[in-house]
Amino acid sequence: MVRPRHGSDLRSMAIPLAYATGAVxxxxxxxRLETHYLPHSSALIGPEAALAxxxxxxxxxxxxxxxxxxxxxxxxxxxxxxxxxxLVLWLARSPVINHSIGVFTATFLYAIAAxxxxxxxxxxxxxxxxxxxxxxxLLVSVVFFARLVDRVGMLQIGRVLAFIxxxxxxxxxxxxxxxxxxxxxxxxxxxxxxxLGPVVQELQHRGTPAALEAVDVSLLQQLAARSDAVIAMAxxxxxxxxEGIPLLRVHGLTAxxxxxxxxxxxxxxxxxFEQDPKYAIRLLxxxxxKALSPAINDPTTAVQxxxxxxDLLLRLGRSDLDVGGRIEASGRLRLVMIVPxxxxxxxxxxxxxxxxxxxxxxVMRRLRAVLQDLHAQLPVARQPAVAVHLERVDRTIERNFVxxxxxxxxxxxxxxxxGLSRTSEGRSPAPCSTEGAAPAGGTRPAER
Numbered sequence: 377m378v379r380p381r382h383g384s385d386l387r388s389m390a391i392p393l394a395y396a397t398g399a400v401x402x403x404x405x406x407x408r409l410e411t412h413y414l415p416h417s418s419a420l421i422g423p424e425a426a427l428a429x430x431x432x433x434x435x436x437x438x439x440x441x442x443x444x445x446x447x448x449x450x451x452x453x454x455x456x457x458x459x460x461x462x463l464v465l466w467l468a469r470s471p472v473i474n475h476s477i478g479v480f481t482a483t484f485l486y487a488i489a490a491x492x493x494x495x496x497x498x499x500x501x502x503x504x505x506x507x508x509x510x511x512x513x514l515l516v517s518v519v520f521f522a523r524l525v526d527r528v529g530m531l532q533i534g535r536v537l538a539f540i541x542x543x544x545x546x547x548x549x550x551x552x553x554x555x556x557x558x559x560x561x562x563x564x565x566x567x568x569x570x571x572l573g574p575v576v577q578e579l580q581h582r583g584t585p586a587a588l589e590a591v592d593v594s595l596l597q598q599l600a601a602r603s604d605a606v607i608a609m610a611x612x613x614x615x616x617x618x619e620g621i622p623l624l625r626v627h628g629l630t631a632x633x634x635x636x637x638x639x640x641x642x643x644x645x646x647x648x649f650e651q652d653p654k655y656a657i658r659l660l661x662x663x664x665x666k667a668l669s670p671a672i673n674d675p676t677t678a679v680q681x682x683x684x685x686x687d688l689l690l691r692l693g694r695s696d697l698d699v700g701g702r703i704e705a706s707g708r709l710r711l712v713m714i715v716p717x718x719x720x721x722x723x724x725x726x727x728x729x730x731x732x733x734x735x736x737x738x739v740m741r742r743l744r745a746v747l748q749d750l751h752a753q754l755p756v757a758r759q760p761a762v763a764v765h766l767e768r769v770d771r772t773i774e775r776n777f778v779x780x781x782x783x784x785x786x787x788x789x790x791x792x793x794x795g796l797s798r799t800s801e802g803r804s805p806a807p808c809s810t811e812g813a814a815p816a817g818g819t820r821p822a823e824r
Contacts, residue, residue, distance in 0.1 A: 391471075391474040391475060391477075391478050392474060392477040392478040392481055394478065395475075395477075395478030395479060395481055395482040396478070396481045396482060396485055398482065399481070399482035399483070399484075399485040399486040399489070399513075400485050400486075400489055402486060402489075402509070403485065403486045403487075403488070403489020403490050403492075403493075404489055406490075406503075406505065406506050406509065407490065407493035407503050407506045410503040410504070410505050410506055411503060414503075414504070414505070423502060426502040426507055427491060429507075429510070430487045430488075430490055430491040430510060431487075431491065433483065433484075433487040433510055433514055434484055434487035434488050434491065437480055437483045437484040437487070437514075437517065438484050440480065440517075440521075441477075441480040441481070441484065444476075444480075444521065444524065445477070447528075448473070448524065448528055452531070459533070459536060459662070459663045459666060460659060460662035460663055460666060462646070462647075462659060462662065470527055472520070472523050472524060472527045473524065473527065475520060476520040476521070476523070476524045479513070479516055479517050479520045480517055480520070482513060483510075483513040483514060483516075483517050486509065486510060486513055487510050487513075490506050490507070490509075490510055493506065533663075533677055533680065534680065536663070537660065537663065537680055537681055537683070537684050538684070540656050540659045540660055540663075540684065541656065541660070541684035541687060541688065543649045543656055544649070544653060544655075544656025544657065544660075544684075544688045545687070545688065545691060546649075547649050547650070547651070547652070547653045547656065548653050548688065548691050548692060548695060549691075551651065551653060551699065552653075552692070552695035552696060552697060552699065553695065553696050554694060554695060554696065555693075555694055555695055555696045555755060555757075556696065572606045572608060572627035572709075572712070573606065573627040573628060574627065574628075575625045575626065575627055576605075576626055576627070576628055576629065576630065576631050577625065577626035577631040577632060577634075578610075578622050578624075578625050578626075579622065579623045579624050579625075579626075579634065579637050579638065579641075580620055580621065580622050580623065581617040581618065581619065581620065581621050581622075581623055581643070582619065582620075583619065584619075585616055585617065585618045586616070586617060586643035586644060586645065587614065587615070587616050587617075587643065587644055587645065587646060587647045588611050588612070588613050588614065588615050588616075588617060588623075588641065588642075588643060589613070589642045589643060589644045589646075589647065589648045589650060589651075589652075590613065590642040590648070590650045590651045591609065591613060591640060591641060591642070591651065591713065592639070592640040592641075592642070593702060593711065593713075595636070595639065595640040596624075596637075596640045596702075596710075596711050597702060597704055597710045597711050599632050599633070599636055599637065599640070600626075600628075600632075600710040600711060601704055601708075601710055603628055603629070603630050603632055604628060604629070605626050605627060605628025605629070605630070605632065605710075606626075606627040606628060606709055606710060606711070606712065607624055607625070607626055607627075607632075607637075607710065607711050607712070608624060608625050608627060608711075608712040609623070609624050609711075609712065609713045609714055610622040610623055610624055610625060610714075611623060611624075611714065612713070612714035612715065612716070613651045613652045614647050614652045614654055614655060617643070623641055624637065624641070653688075653692065653716075653721075654716055654720070654721070654724060656688060657685060657688060657721065657724050657725050658724065660681045660684050660685050660688075660725075661681070661685070661724065661725065661728055661729060663677065663678075663681050664677070664678040664681035664682065664685075664728075664729050664732075664733075665678070665728050665729060665732045665733075667681070668729070668732040668733050668736065668739065669732075675733065675736040675738045675739050675793065676738065676793065678729060678733055678736070678738075678739050678742075679738055679739060679742045679792070679793035681729075682729065682739075682742045682743060682746055685725045685729075685746065686745075686746040686749060686750070688725070689721065689722070689725055689746070689750055690749070690750065690753060690754070692718070692721050693718065693750060693753075693754040693755070693758045693762075694754065694755070697715065697716070697717060697718055697721075698715070699713070699715055700712060700713045700714065700715045701713075718758055718761055719761050722761055722762065722765055723765075726743065726746075726747070726765050726769075729743065730743060730765075730768065730769055730772055731772075734772050734773075734775070734776045735776050737777075737782065737785050737786045737794065738793035738794045739793065740769065740772070740773050740786045740787075741785075741786065741788055741789065741790035741793055741794065742790060742791065742792070742793040743769055744766065744769055744770075744787065744788075744789050744790075745789045745790055745791045747762055747765055747766040747769060748766065748789055749791075750762045751763060751766065770787065773786045773787055
């Protein structure tokens, strides 16, 4: 059975638990060790003051922990409603949150454990190191509190979109090589793989529905090379598989180790960025269409999402996307994967925003600017698909804007959505003036 990956969930629980366990053990052992090895050390404060300080730290940290994380999770829930529920996972798995919970809990538990030693068996001196470790943990808690506040600040829409865009750019750089700039490169549809031979083994999914998160390409290549076989993936990264759905097929003469094959396929409950450049675009589109819903009605956020989408499409359009066939050093085909085409990326990035933003002048203007920039900047091989989407945007505008002035405004290219007009040819409108005088601030250049 291909096991869904729960590593992140286990780490989320293990980190605070490790802090709590370490704090209790330290609080119990440190005073004893200090009394035994440093019997004359003293914090130069009386037991009453030590008890007051420890009690204040313990009670204050308990209250602070409750308030801070109640506020954080309320903001996370709000952002899930306003942006996309799929974004909550990435904030909840943040190491800053896990370590913050651990440090806050450790400070509270250590203070409680240290309080139990003060005045024990009539001892008057307060152990120096034991007392100051409380203060040190308190200072560390302040540092993590500041980091947590900064992390919660990630929920600002600009930072959320930049975070998603950065993750998408990272995976594009890892997965793809630059497209061959020679004329005609990539202009034709992908060729079908050569005959792979008879299917000797089919690996099927067993269990509850799960998303294909990643494929261990190196392991599959090694397994195929050892048996002189070819492994063909039956699903792509990001697909959801159900009971009995084939994951991969082995073409060759002998079957391979099913256990090793399953080790090479990672399934989970959520899609990830790891090998899935579509996921970043999916999240950006989710934010955009959520902003365009009647309940929110925020086309400016959709325009900001298009800023990141346009950049990712530019990078993808300049990359060689045909990475479905994996070969070894000898030139033999060993692995065939299902990967998205340029048309797949364009459809994912453009279609839903075009549909849900069809009545927004701002969104239509920005969408046209994205497509015109792609058409102007990308190799010739990528331009036909861009031209098709630009034509569909124009038809959408014609269907939804009856008034001639609105139709003209919606078809104006504007990278800001509303703010800096350009004609459909990419030129800015001529500046208005009286009796030939230039407008204030000088003459606007004709070319942008």
